[in-house]
Amino acid sequence: MSLLLDNPFQELPPDRAVDTDLFLETVSHIPSFFDCLGSTVFSVIKSDINGNITKIRAVYLKDPAKYVTLQAIVEAERDAHGAQWPKVGATLALMWLKRGLRFIQILLQSLADGERDENNPNLIRVNITKAYEQALKKYHGWIVQKIFRTALLAAPYRSNFLKALSRGEEVKEEDCLANVRQFLVNYTVTVDAIYEMYTNLNAELDYAV
Amino acid sequence: MSLLLDNPFQELPPDRAVDTDLFLETVSHIPSFFDCLGSTVFSVIKSDINGNITKIRAVYLKDPAKYVTLQAIVEAERDAHGAQWPKVGATLALMWLKRGLRFIQILLQSLADGERDENNPNLIRVNITKAYEQALKKYHGWIVQKIFRTALLAAPYRSNFLKALSRGEEVKEEDCLANVRQFLVNYTVTVDAIYEMYTNLNAELDYAV
Ligand SMILES: CCCCCCCCCCCCC/C=C/[C@@H](O)[C@H](CO[C@@H]1O[C@H](CO)[C@H](O)[C@H](OS(=O)(=O)O)[C@H]1O)NC(=O)CCCCCCCCCCC
Numbered sequence: 556m557s558l559l560l561d562n563p564f565q566e567l568p569p570d571r572a573v574d575t576d577l578f579l580e581t582v583s584h585i586p587s588f589f590d591c592l593g594s595t596v597f598s599v600i601k602s603d604i605n606g607n608i609t610k611i612r613a614v615y616l617k618d619p620a621k622y623v624t625l626q627a628i629v630e631a632e633r634d635a636h637g638a639q640w641p642k643v644g645a646t647l648a649l650m651w652l653k654r655g656l657r658f659i660q661i662l663l664q665s666l667a668d669g670e671r672d673e674n675n676p677n678l679i680r681v682n683i684t685k686a687y688e689q690a691l692k693k694y695h696g697w698i699v700q701k702i703f704r705t706a707l708l709a710a711p712y713r714s715n716f717l718k719a720l721s722r723g724e725e726v727k728e729e730d731c732l733a734n735v736r737q738f739l740v741n742y743t744v745t746v747d748a749i750y751e752m753y754t755n756l757n758a759e760l761d762y763a764v
Numbered sequence: 765m766s767l768l769l770d771n772p773f774q775e776l777p778p779d780r781a782v783d784t785d786l787f788l789e790t791v792s793h794i795p796s797f798f799d800c801l802g803s804t805v806f807s808v809i810k811s812d813i814n815g816n817i818t819k820i821r822a823v824y825l826k827d828p829a830k831y832v833t834l835q836a837i838v839e840a841e842r843d844a845h846g847a848q849w850p851k852v853g854a855t856l857a858l859m860w861l862k863r864g865l866r867f868i869q870i871l872l873q874s875l876a877d878g879e880r881d882e883n884n885p886n887l888i889r890v891n892i893t894k895a896y897e898q899a900l901k902k903y904h905g906w907i908v909q910k911i912f913r914t915a916l917l918a919a920p921y922r923s924n925f926l927k928a929l930s931r932g933e934e935v936k937e938e939d940c941l942a943n944v945r946q947f948l949v950n951y952t953v954t955v956d957a958i959y960e961m962y963t964n965l966n967a968e969l970d971y972a973v
């Protein structure tokens with residue numbers, strides 16, 4: 556019924572460790588989010604995120620018992636890769652994946668909060684731009700930033716986007732936004748926990764592509 | 765030594781049938797071509813082309829004896845898929861792949877022919893633009909066309925591009941261009957043969973993404 560609530564993120568345990576298997580299972584439904592944006596332009600982003608997930612899963616499957624949490628993977632790679640780390644393996648894939656997840660989080664939160672361009676109430680460009688600026692812009696060089704501004708022209712109308720999030724069903728806007736808010740609770744906690752882990756382990760990089 | 769001549773395309777037989785196995789083996793080295801353009805912006809194109817090749821190979825491997833030539837695959841899919849065809853399976857993947865191959869062909873031919881912008885002799889924008897206009901532009905909507913014009917700003921200098929084609933070795937420009945010309949002979953014949961097959965089988969589509 557709702558793209559987001561069909562596969563909700565789980566509550567984290569008290570130590571806020573993220574279970575790798577559960578995370579991979581839940582997050583693998585996220586790339587379809589980009590289909591809700593409509594244009595094939597966004598399929599490129601979908602592939603990038605799918606690539607991140609595939610890479611993390613490949614590492615996990617080498618030793619599921621050892622890699623029970625995301626942190627266990629990142630620490631093992633730190634110990635194994637020396638100076639190359641953290642620009643390597645699942646550590647790099649998760650570094651970028653979390654930025655895509657943060658982008659989605661901020662975009663959805665902004666919609667749930669009712670932020671909008673009063674002159675163009677059925678556009679979501681302000682919401683997408685806010686999410687881009689906070690989650691991704693600093694990791695993109697000026698050419699990719701310029702490509703972003705062009706891609707923004709392919710963004711769907713607000714009403715169509717909300718309808719796509721509800722899998723095409725005619726759901727009242729308020730009901731759809733209520734679903735979004737419910738989804739965001741555990742989702743945000745999970746994304747925050749991954750960011751915190753990267754800070755604590757000194758695993759974050761700020762090079763731009 | 766030379767990216768292009770390490771894995772040259774083979775001469776076609778008199779009936780100009782393209783052997784699937786040989787084609788897949790040779791063409792799988794082509795995506796690295798986009799690394800020669802330098803910027804990560806082009807890695808997106810590399811993934812798209814890699815995706816095409818993976819899709820064709822997956823179909824081939826289901827029955828290598830049946831799918832000895834590319835034409836055998838396209839015909840089998842035509843017979844199997846009814847109205848969905850040709851926007852389906854390996855037929856669709858090869859439809860797009862051949863456009864990427866044509867793009868590379870025209871770009872290299874233009875460089876080999878010495879076409880250049882006299883005011884900016886060390887840029888290859890005129891060559892890339894020519895290739896784009898002849899091979900791809902009509903299959904792209906206005907937003908992707910605009911993204912192309914932005915991506916063009918990330919194109920490398922002519923000298924760096926030729927050096928990358930020679931795998932970083934200091935090769936004289938004339939020697940590099942001689943390699944390009946030699947590569948283009950069988951490459952062009954192969955790409956032409958695939959285009960001709962699409963025309964003959966009425967497998968070509970002209971929708972824009
Ligand atoms: C023919 C004409 C066209 C010409 C070509 C045009 C090409 C245009 C390309 C623009 C960029 C597309 C987005 C992809 C960007 C990616 O480059 C970055 C970094 O990507 C990372 O790079 C690492 C190495 O540095 C590893 O390979 C990671 O891979 S690894 O798994 O192997 O470790 C990989 O994810 N990901 C990103 O920036 C992530 C993007 C996330 C989501 C963004 C949402 C934005 C929504 C916007 C809505 C308006």
Ligand SMILES: CCCCCCCCCCCCC/C=C/[C@@H](O)[C@H](CO[C@@H]1O[C@H](CO)[C@H](O)[C@H](OS(=O)(=O)O)[C@H]1O)NC(=O)CCCCCCCCCCC
Pocket residue numbers: 595596597599600699702703706808809812813815816817819853856857858860861863864867892896900908911912915916919973
């Ligand atoms: C975060 C900020 C960024 C925001 C997001 C920005 C995203 C920008 C995206 C721009 C487009 C990138 C290029 C990819 C374009 C692709 O969309 C097209 C069609 O792609 C085909 O589509 C089919 C379905 O219609 C199947 O899925 C095919 O897949 S299938 O195998 O499954 O059947 C697939 O190849 N391929 C193309 O146009 C082919 C391109 C070939 C090479 C082009 C060389 C150009 C060189 C340019 C040099 C200056």
